[in-house]
Amino acid sequence: MEYEVKxxxxxxxxxxxxxxxxxxxxxxxxxxxxxxxxxxxxxxxxTDEALRIRTTGEGTSLTYKxxxxxxxxxxxxxxxxxxxxxxxxxxxxxxxxxxxxxxMVEKARETYLVDGASVALDEVKGLGSFxxxxxxxxxxxxxxxxxxxRVRGILGVEGEETTLSYLEMILARR
Amino acid sequence: MEYEVKxxxxxxxxxxxxxxxxxxxxxxxxxxxxxxxxxxxxxxxxTDEALRIRTTGEGTSLTYKxxxxxxxxxxxxxxxxxxxxxxxxxxxxxxxxxxxxxxMVEKARETYLVDGASVALDEVKGLGSFxxxxxxxxxxxxxxxxxxxRVRGILGVEGEETTLSYLEMILARR
Numbered sequence: 364m365e366y367e368v369k370x371x372x373x374x375x376x377x378x379x380x381x382x383x384x385x386x387x388x389x390x391x392x393x394x395x396x397x398x399x400x401x402x403x404x405x406x407x408x409x410t411d412e413a414l415r416i417r418t419t420g421e422g423t424s425l426t427y428k429x430x431x432x433x434x435x436x437x438x439x440x441x442x443x444x445x446x447x448x449x450x451x452x453x454x455x456x457x458x459x460x461x462x463x464x465x466x467m468v469e470k471a472r473e474t475y476l477v478d479g480a481s482v483a484l485d486e487v488k489g490l491g492s493f494x495x496x497x498x499x500x501x502x503x504x505x506x507x508x509x510x511x512x513r514v515r516g517i518l519g520v521e522g523e524e525t526t527l528s529y530l531e532m533i534l535a536r537r
Numbered sequence: 538m539e540y541e542v543k544x545x546x547x548x549x550x551x552x553x554x555x556x557x558x559x560x561x562x563x564x565x566x567x568x569x570x571x572x573x574x575x576x577x578x579x580x581x582x583x584t585d586e587a588l589r590i591r592t593t594g595e596g597t598s599l600t601y602k603x604x605x606x607x608x609x610x611x612x613x614x615x616x617x618x619x620x621x622x623x624x625x626x627x628x629x630x631x632x633x634x635x636x637x638x639x640x641m642v643e644k645a646r647e648t649y650l651v652d653g654a655s656v657a658l659d660e661v662k663g664l665g666s667f668x669x670x671x672x673x674x675x676x677x678x679x680x681x682x683x684x685x686x687r688v689r690g691i692l693g694v695e696g697e698e699t700t701l702s703y704l705e706m707i708l709a710r711r
Contacts, residue, residue, distance in 0.1 A: 402634060402635070403578045404577045404578055404634075404635050412633075414630075414634065425621075425627070425630060427629075427630040427633050427634065429633070441633075443626050443629045443630050443633065444626060445621055445622055445624075445626035445627040445629075445630055446621065446622030446624075446626075447599075447619055447620065447621050447622070447627075448619055448620030448621070450619075450620075452617050452618060452619035452620075453599070453619040453621075455601075455617045455619075456588075456599060456601040456617050456619055459586075459601050459603065459615075459617065460576060460578075460588065460601065461576070461578050
């Protein structure tokens, strides 16, 4: 299960400054290109599942995400990630199996580790700026919710929470 | 496209001796464990497609195979192979996507290169011994058929040709 909160912000710069003042440097900084697929069996838009191929400078992976379970603005869902080769073969296989491409989400993401939580500063092509705060895997629901609230307080993140994925936001714009 | 012939043989030992007398050593020797899946959309047994996760000592891959096109005992079909991580995540993702496990095929395979063709000596758990002769990728149909016949002659392979896959043979025994 992943527990995370996503907040739309006007600008990322004040958060970068806050992190720097706390002496926290980015753990990673990369561009992610996510290609989403829909299933031939049931519409992932209805079942609230997701399947994507993510390509970064560090590698390629196939991720399945189960239906979201809301928890007061915090998003929890099953996530399974399989590393795959970089040659486009997985994309071809999915198409042969009847999966169809639905959308592409491209973002620049800086990741920080704050009090054990993973904090991502995202600049999403066509959507704007977002902060995601995610509890470590294996943490229980209550502990995760507390940690996320604490980290949000430390960073002073102001803005509107959303449980929508970037994919859903992009599809909603069409 | 892959072009190959598969021949059931009583024993592999005479072929090993023939290859050794020609000065040809095995290019590789490994155990392959193939886990096959069926699609929730259409029965691969009817559409003549296949999807499998192959695990060897050298790595793990996901392979899609398109319908077989017979060509006088020689089998031609589309094949797409994607490298995947070794941690079982791909198997879990396929199950979440509605694919079901159908069978496991385990074999010890020695591969030789003969005149540009790939020759595999297979000992298949529960099925027996087989020789597969496969033309290199990218070769045209006629050239592939000629090469396979020539290599078969060089090795003096006697036995019954089959266009059945090991998976089909195992499913037919149930």
